[in-house]
Amino acid sequence: MSQAVLDRLSAQLGDRILETSDAFGEHEAIVAVGDWVEVAQFLKDDEELQMDHFIDLTAIDYPERASARFDLTLMTRSSVNGQRIRLRTRVKEGEKPGTLSSIWMGANWAEREVYDMFGVEFEGHPDLRRILLYEEFVGHPLRKDYPIDKAQPLVPYREVADITKLPPFGIEEGQPFARIDWEARLAGGDQQVSPAIGVQQGQRRTLSDSEAAQQIQARIDARLAAEAAAAEAAEAAHAPEEGPGK
Amino acid sequence: MGQLKVIEGGGEVAITTRLSDLLQWARKWSLFQYPFVTACCGMEFMATAAPRYDIARFGAEAPRFSPRQSDVLWVVGTISQRQGPAVRRIWEQMADPKWVIAFGTCASCGGFYDNYTTIPGVDKVIPVDVYIPGCPPRPEAVLDALMLLQEKIQANDRRPVVVPPKHVVENAPGRAKEEGS
Numbered sequence: 001m002s003q004a005v006l007d008r009l010s011a012q013l014g015d016r017i018l019e020t021s022d023a024f025g026e027h028e029a030i031v032a033v034g035d036w037v038e039v040a041q042f043l044k045d046d047e048e049l050q051m052d053h054f055i056d057l058t059a060i061d062y063p064e065r066a067s068a069r070f071d072l073t074l075m076t077r078s079s080v081n082g083q084r085i086r087l088r089t090r091v092k093e094g095e096k097p098g099t100l101s102s103i104w105m106g107a108n109w110a111e112r113e114v115y116d117m118f119g120v121e122f123e124g125h126p127d128l129r130r131i132l133l134y135e136e137f138v139g140h141p142l143r144k145d146y147p148i149d150k151a152q153p154l155v156p157y158r159e160v161a162d163i164t165k166l167p168p169f170g171i172e173e174g175q176p177f178a179r180i181d182w183e184a185r186l187a188g189g190d191q192q193v194s195p196a197i198g199v200q201q202g203q204r205r206t207l208s209d210s211e212a213a214q215q216i217q218a219r220i221d222a223r224l225a226a227e228a229a230a231a232e233a234a235e236a237a238h239a240p241e242e243g244p245g246k
Numbered sequence: 247m248g249q250l251k252v253i254e255g256g257g258e259v260a261i262t263t264r265l266s267d268l269l270q271w272a273r274k275w276s277l278f279q280y281p282f283v284t285a286c287c288g289m290e291f292m293a294t295a296a297p298r299y300d301i302a303r304f305g306a307e308a309p310r311f312s313p314r315q316s317d318v319l320w321v322v323g324t325i326s327q328r329q330g331p332a333v334r335r336i337w338e339q340m341a342d343p344k345w346v347i348a349f350g351t352c353a354s355c356g357g358f359y360d361n362y363t364t365i366p367g368v369d370k371v372i373p374v375d376v377y378i379p380g381c382p383p384r385p386e387a388v389l390d391a392l393m394l395l396q397e398k399i400q401a402n403d404r405r406p407v408v409v410p411p412k413h414v415v416e417n418a419p420g421r422a423k424e425e426g427s
Contacts (some may be wrong), residue, residue, distance in 0.1 A: 101405055126283040133363070134328045141362045157370040 002027040005085045008045055008048055013039060028086040036072070036089045037098035043085065043101050051076040051085065055085040055105035057111060059091075059118045061144045068092045074100070091120055091221055117142035266402070273317070273343065274399040275305035277392075278339070280316035282333060285323025286384040287350035294385040304392050312337040318395070320369045320395070324352040324359055330371050337372040345375045345399070347391055350382050352410075359383060369406070377408045 003179045006020045006027050016039065019030040031039045049062035055075040060067060067120035091097055099122040100107035111122045112131040122128060130137065135203040136152060139146050250265030253260045254307045283291060295301050295309075310316040325333055333359045337346065348368050351357040354377040356366035365371060368394060378391045399409065 146362070148361065151327060151364075151366075153327055153330060153365070153370070155334050155371050200420070 002083045002085055005043075005049060005083050008041070008046070009042075010084075012046070013042065026086060027084070028088055030088045030090070033089050033091055033095060033097050036087075037100065037103070040074065040076075040100050041101055043087070049083070049085075050078045050080045051083075053077040053079050053098075054106040054110075057100065057114060059120055060140075061142065063116060063144050068095075070118060072097060072114070072120065076104075081195060096121045096123040098123045101125060104197075116140070119143065157186045170221055263305055263425065267400075270400050270402060274396040277304075277306040277318045277345075278308050278310045278316045279306055279318045279320055280311070280313050280336065281320045281414070282336060283310055283320070283322040284325060284329065285350075287322045287352070290382040290385055290388065291320065291322050291349060294380075294388040299385040301389065301390060301392065304389070304396065305319060306392055313337070314341060314353060316340060319344065319346045319402075320349050321353040321372075321374075322349040324357070325365045325368050325371070325372075326363050327365055328363075330365055333368060334371050346372055347376045348374045348376065349378050349388070349391075349396065351379055354379060367394055374406055375404065375408065379408065 006022070009017050009029055013035075014037045016031060016033060017029050020181065021028045021030075029039075043049050053076060055077055057074050060071040060073065062071065064204060070091040070093070073093050074087040075084070076087070089097065094111055097120070101111060101122075102124075108126065108162055111125055112127070112129060113127055114120050114133055115125075116123065116130040117140055129135075133141070135155060137152055171182050178188070187227065248263055248271070252260065266382045274414075281288075293299060295307065301307055306318070313319070313329045317332060317340075319332065319337055319340060337344070346368075348354045352364070352373075354361060356364050360366070368374060369377075376391045376395050378387055380387055387409050394407055396411060398404070
């Protein structure tokens with residue numbers, strides 16, 4: 001449906017469109033960082049395209065990619081003719097793409113979020129501060145090399161030696177979530193890059209593997225078996241009486 | 247209410263007790279609450295406060311949106327690291343004696359928010375008296391928590407407790423009916 005947009009882009013901007021793709025009905029154009037703002041401006045201003053609806057701007061981190069670490073992805077739509085397009089550019093670490101906030105006002109906060117989460121800075125942005133996290137936060141949490149469970153508390157955690165009981169709760173108390181030893185984590189002992197990797201390496205302790213969980217499962221199984229037996233017995237007792245009136 | 251001593255004589259009756267017991271008794275039936283509501287658990291909190299569950303039966307119907315006038319801090323919902331200083335400060339502003347209830351799994355231990363942005367339980371920042379598990383907890387569990395807190399106040403017991411889960415009653419009305427449907 002948006003092939004027309006790609007055709008228009010290619011026709012008007014020619015070789016500034018580095019690549020185009022069409023997957024699952026989603027159309028995408030890739031441009032160089034230097035052309036980022038101009039192509040976006042063209043999308044907005046061109047009388048055929050009229051991409052007046054800024055949907056989202058986000059980034060993707062590819063730490064293993066040597067050429068450019070981040071993909072910056074812009075999603076726009078035209079409220080006039082209903083077409084959508086995704087514009088993408090590749091940004092090296094430390095490279096500053098231009099801001100789109102003068103084109104679409106909505107890009108202001110989206111760029112702040114990208115800066116907050118990925119550390120990509122935008123040239124010419126009027127107010128590039130963190131938007132979700134606090135200023136004391138060090139690093140950018142959606143970068144894949146940020147430890148997934150590294151917390152940076154603003155208030156120091158309490159010393160809890162004087163009280164008898166603290167979560168993590170037992171599974172009996174209705175808290176079946178897996179919890180990690182947060183003290184060790186703050187000390188840097190129990191950090192991991194991805195939960196899937198952590199499970200593979202046996203770092204993540206889950207309650208579902210524990211003895212208590214197995215006991216509860218056994219209890220549930222026993223109760224289900226008893227219920228099934230009772231239901232069978234009841235059926236056997238009722239079977240001769242069952243009439244057509246039911 | 248603690249120890250009571252009944253004195254009769256001359257057609258009149260007097261009851262004596264200890265002042266601390268009387269004080270705790272008065273406190274437990276007049277809990278002004280500060281709802282620090284951040285997330286979806288707030289809906290269950292509203293249900294508890296509404297007429298059907300009627301938290302007013304326990305003398306705890308009056309919310310006070312100034313921490314200086316409140317006795318119980320209800321931490322209802324997920325607390326992010328960024329909110330940590332705020333919740334800590336509100337707790338510091340409350341006048342003694344004060345109690346804290348962690349409402350729901352997120353406030354109790356962080357729940358499934360196991361990441362850089364969520365405090366794994368508000369007790370890492372302020373002391374908690376009663377934990378209510380559940381995601382979200384039913385209003386019955388909330389009332390259980392309030393009654394637990396009242397017992398703790400009467401007994402002057404500051405050890406934290408967890409509201410025990412309610413087991414499904416096999417013969418509860420409504421469950422047995424399924425057979426005939």
